[in-house]
Amino acid sequence: MSSIPAVNDMVIRFANVNGTGSASANDLFAKAMFRMGLPVSPKNIFPSNIQGLPTWYEVRINERGYLGRRDGIDLLVGVNPQSYRKDIDSVRPGGYFVYDNTKRLHDEFIREDIHYIGIPMMRICMEHYQNPRHQQLFKNIVYVGALAALLDMEMEVIKDIVSQQFQKKEKLIPPNFQALELGYNYAQQHFDCPLDIRVERRDNTGDSILIDGNTATALGAIFGGATVAAWYPITPSTSVVKAFETYCKKLRVDPETGKKKYAIVQAEDELAAMGMVIGATWNGARAFTATSGPGVSLMSEFIGLAYFAEIPVVLVNVQRGGPSTGMPTRTQQSDILSSAYASHGDTKHPLLFPSTPAECFEMSATAFDLADRLQTPVIMMSDLDLGMNNHMSPPLAWDESRRYDLGKVLTAEDLEGMEKFGRYLDVDGDGICYRTVPGTHPTKGSFFTRGTSRDEYARYTEEGAVYERIVDRLVKKWNTAKDYVPLPELYQEGNQSAQGVLFFGTSTYSALEALDLLKERGISLDALRVKAFPFHSSIYQFIQDHEQIFVIEQNRDAQFRSLLINELEIPPHKLTSVLNYDGMPITADKIMQEISSHLPVAELVTTNNQGNSHDLR
Amino acid sequence: MTYVKPTFRHPKLARNTIGFAKADYEGAISTLCAGCGHDSISGAIIQACYEMAIEPHKLAKISGIGCSSKTPTYFLGNSHGFNSVHGRMPSVATGANLANKDLIYLGVSGDGDTASIGLGQFGHVLRRNLNMVYVVMNNGCYGLTKGQDSATADVGSISKAGSNNPFEPIDLVGLALELGATFVARSFSGDKTQLVPLIKAAMSHPGFALLDVLSPCVTFNNNAGSTKSYTYIREHLSATATMDFVPEEQEITVDYAEGKSTSVVMHDGSLVQLHKLSPHWDPTNRRSAMERVQQAKQDGEVLTGLLYLDPDSQELHDTLDTVDEPLNTLREDILIPSSEALDSINEAFR
Numbered sequence: 022m023s024s025i026p027a028v029n030d031m032v033i034r035f036a037n038v039n040g041t042g043s044a045s046a047n048d049l050f051a052k053a054m055f056r057m058g059l060p061v062s063p064k065n066i067f068p069s070n071i072q073g074l075p076t077w078y079e080v081r082i083n084e085r086g087y088l089g090r091r092d093g094i095d096l097l098v099g100v101n102p103q104s105y106r107k108d109i110d111s112v113r114p115g116g117y118f119v120y121d122n123t124k125r126l127h128d129e130f131i132r133e134d135i136h137y138i139g140i141p142m143m144r145i146c147m148e149h150y151q152n153p154r155h156q157q158l159f160k161n162i163v164y165v166g167a168l169a170a171l172l173d174m175e176m177e178v179i180k181d182i183v184s185q186q187f188q189k190k191e192k193l194i195p196p197n198f199q200a201l202e203l204g205y206n207y208a209q210q211h212f213d214c215p216l217d218i219r220v221e222r223r224d225n226t227g228d229s230i231l232i233d234g235n236t237a238t239a240l241g242a243i244f245g246g247a248t249v250a251a252w253y254p255i256t257p258s259t260s261v262v263k264a265f266e267t268y269c270k271k272l273r274v275d276p277e278t279g280k281k282k283y284a285i286v287q288a289e290d291e292l293a294a295m296g297m298v299i300g301a302t303w304n305g306a307r308a309f310t311a312t313s314g315p316g317v318s319l320m321s322e323f324i325g326l327a328y329f330a331e332i333p334v335v336l337v338n339v340q341r342g343g344p345s346t347g348m349p350t351r352t353q354q355s356d357i358l359s360s361a362y363a364s365h366g367d368t369k370h371p372l373l374f375p376s377t378p379a380e381c382f383e384m385s386a387t388a389f390d391l392a393d394r395l396q397t398p399v400i401m402m403s404d405l406d407l408g409m410n411n412h413m414s415p416p417l418a419w420d421e422s423r424r425y426d427l428g429k430v431l432t433a434e435d436l437e438g439m440e441k442f443g444r445y446l447d448v449d450g451d452g453i454c455y456r457t458v459p460g461t462h463p464t465k466g467s468f469f470t471r472g473t474s475r476d477e478y479a480r481y482t483e484e485g486a487v488y489e490r491i492v493d494r495l496v497k498k499w500n501t502a503k504d505y506v507p508l509p510e511l512y513q514e515g516n517q518s519a520q521g522v523l524f525f526g527t528s529t530y531s532a533l534e535a536l537d538l539l540k541e542r543g544i545s546l547d548a549l550r551v552k553a554f555p556f557h558s559s560i561y562q563f564i565q566d567h568e569q570i571f572v573i574e575q576n577r578d579a580q581f582r583s584l585l586i587n588e589l590e591i592p593p594h595k596l597t598s599v600l601n602y603d604g605m606p607i608t609a610d611k612i613m614q615e616i617s618s619h620l621p622v623a624e625l626v627t628t629n630n631q632g633n634s635h636d637l638r
Numbered sequence: 639m640t641y642v643k644p645t646f647r648h649p650k651l652a653r654n655t656i657g658f659a660k661a662d663y664e665g666a667i668s669t670l671c672a673g674c675g676h677d678s679i680s681g682a683i684i685q686a687c688y689e690m691a692i693e694p695h696k697l698a699k700i701s702g703i704g705c706s707s708k709t710p711t712y713f714l715g716n717s718h719g720f721n722s723v724h725g726r727m728p729s730v731a732t733g734a735n736l737a738n739k740d741l742i743y744l745g746v747s748g749d750g751d752t753a754s755i756g757l758g759q760f761g762h763v764l765r766r767n768l769n770m771v772y773v774v775m776n777n778g779c780y781g782l783t784k785g786q787d788s789a790t791a792d793v794g795s796i797s798k799a800g801s802n803n804p805f806e807p808i809d810l811v812g813l814a815l816e817l818g819a820t821f822v823a824r825s826f827s828g829d830k831t832q833l834v835p836l837i838k839a840a841m842s843h844p845g846f847a848l849l850d851v852l853s854p855c856v857t858f859n860n861n862a863g864s865t866k867s868y869t870y871i872r873e874h875l876s877a878t879a880t881m882d883f884v885p886e887e888q889e890i891t892v893d894y895a896e897g898k899s900t901s902v903v904m905h906d907g908s909l910v911q912l913h914k915l916s917p918h919w920d921p922t923n924r925r926s927a928m929e930r931v932q933q934a935k936q937d938g939e940v941l942t943g944l945l946y947l948d949p950d951s952q953e954l955h956d957t958l959d960t961v962d963e964p965l966n967t968l969r970e971d972i973l974i975p976s977s978e979a980l981d982s983i984n985e986a987f988r
Binding site for chain 1: 693694695696698700710711715716717718719720721722723726728729730731732733734735736737738740741758759761762766954955958959960961962965966968969970972973974975977979980983984987988
């Protein structure tokens, strides 16, 4: 049997049944690795279901800090007989299948090229716990204990996490410890521990945190000054507003009166959610909503109103697999065009592309400044992978001297000194006009906000020349926006190669790993990460300066490539797509294969691809 | 084309207690059809705001799409207005109100805007008891698109084109009572005496106040056979009561015969005086109101007046328990958590 010994470099997958309490045990496993100083990248692969269907949890452990998804399962913990067939097939040759052998494994599941590690999880729990619920729950903890022995994890680290977790329910600590030890001892007594894949403590996590993007986004909204949130539940964005509420309760309640310095309304649908955001920002509060692709479709009419009437909006789009209901629990970057050009008529909207939780935090706060400054909807393009999975991330950071940019809003004093106020008058020549908030001045500054065409003084008009003047000014504002949005990140000094790689959002993890893998093989490519739309001139320059650009994105139709071609007038042949759209995060191996197939070099031998693809049906 | 009225005011013009003339509550010249009921409602709104001495900037008018939703241009020219999208005025009003609880929110909608495309938002803003006045200018037809039946057209009502409406109407006051509205009234655009005090009472009500105002469409639905024509409505009117609205600072000077009148004290101390026409109806009893509405429907009456008022109304901000100061006045010093708070958040994720 082949053997691929590895220290601190592996993918562990858990195959569970949805709704059996496995999630917290799996999180415990990932967190313990993280606390051993090892970069980890856990991913939930879950069904659209509450209870009963198969669900997977995958943890990549990599001491070099590569956090993208990787194919090839080194060790699979299979506790769901429903999915045994697929699970066993997914283990790489020489890998391990850890399972509950309370019942004998049927011969059809035996593969000659992998190791089988049977732990009688159910039997152990039946013997040691009386309560049927406990028998079920502690099964999960038993396998974590077994893994500690098999992979050489530090038991004290695991126990510390358990103790912290049950700080307020102390009587649950001893039975959890017991379950950990039962699993640990069984593995020690029956197998040669540790295995040839194992972990060792390192100091490679620095001051990083392990957090999901949606929580970071919500915290960004709090620091960014959002006081109104209106939303409609939809996977994978629901936890954004949920986290917003959780932290508002801690951070935004008046200690004396107990009253709230925020308002959250669960709307009747996404249309209403967007209407509420528009009403609130029109009235001078910072407000936001979070949704996914289907919600953006429903909000489109209102997004057009906010664009044309020039009302700030912050919209978080946590993308999932489309079209239609699509793959609601899988990830994609497939709302690029529908968000960039949301709504009828000539419309376009600034987009932000975070790639880590720290950026979710930063960009979510920045989105409020941009929306207020530009008086237009700003859409933050997260995705399911970033939003719902924990990621190792730099800590959330806030500059204490930072002040909100509320944009051009006139005060009563400003209005007092004005001859005549024109809501849509381009006073400064940057395409951004001055606005007033209702209730500012008894007799000055009022105007009628409308989605119909109007002149510079907000008076209804159907005159073609006036209409053209207004929509042309919106283009001027759009050009102004190019210098306000976050700049792209370049990964090298100057240009060093004829080919360049361009990517954004969650493709970043695997893109950077692929670049390193290529470099190890003597191929060095320039790289640029786009952080925002409209595109800054440096993005155009990067494309101009290279013969060929690989555009990495996670959708079928190369939407980002289309956006580049359309907005920057790039000849299409210059942009070569690297696409992934099966609903799972893109892998470095996939990127490397695709790119190398276009390069005039000998076939690359990869050591990174260690198993079958992630087919999980 | 834009219509602008002169802003000159005669120095001897009568002014209200805060120094505004009635003309200060007017807006641009109406572009609706001559004789449109909606213009009469605009007039009643102007009258009510003038009499209530409302500071124009302390009121925001919000509408959807349609003839009715155009009217906010024609009144309260010194107030901010927002003509939003079709059927979605309630959500915009909700957001606006969440941002600043101190303004009066006057929502203007029509029967298409409320009973068809906006029925969902109407139901939900109502059940949240958002503090707003919601005026439906109800003419039973779509005016801007030339006279199609709306969802409030009565069965058998004949349109100008001669077709007979086969569908049951959505009765907005009945629906509002069912969904838990805390202030429900119906009136007629041609009855300013009734409409002005109703608007005033609605503006004083802390919660959602529905004013379903029948407002004939002179161009498309004022023909024989229509049940929303001036003639038909006048012939079938039946009021629950005549009504006075007494702001808190005024002394109550009128006496009524015992058993004939009833008073409802509103949250701000103002008083609604009703001179009841029916002895078997209690305006603070939802069930009694629902029965009276059903009875009128059965009898073919167009029942108007204040139908129901909940004196213990708790509006959305009460439910959400927000701070007293408007959320749109909070700034960095209040909104940004301390660096210690951020440190402990980061620590919790290690």
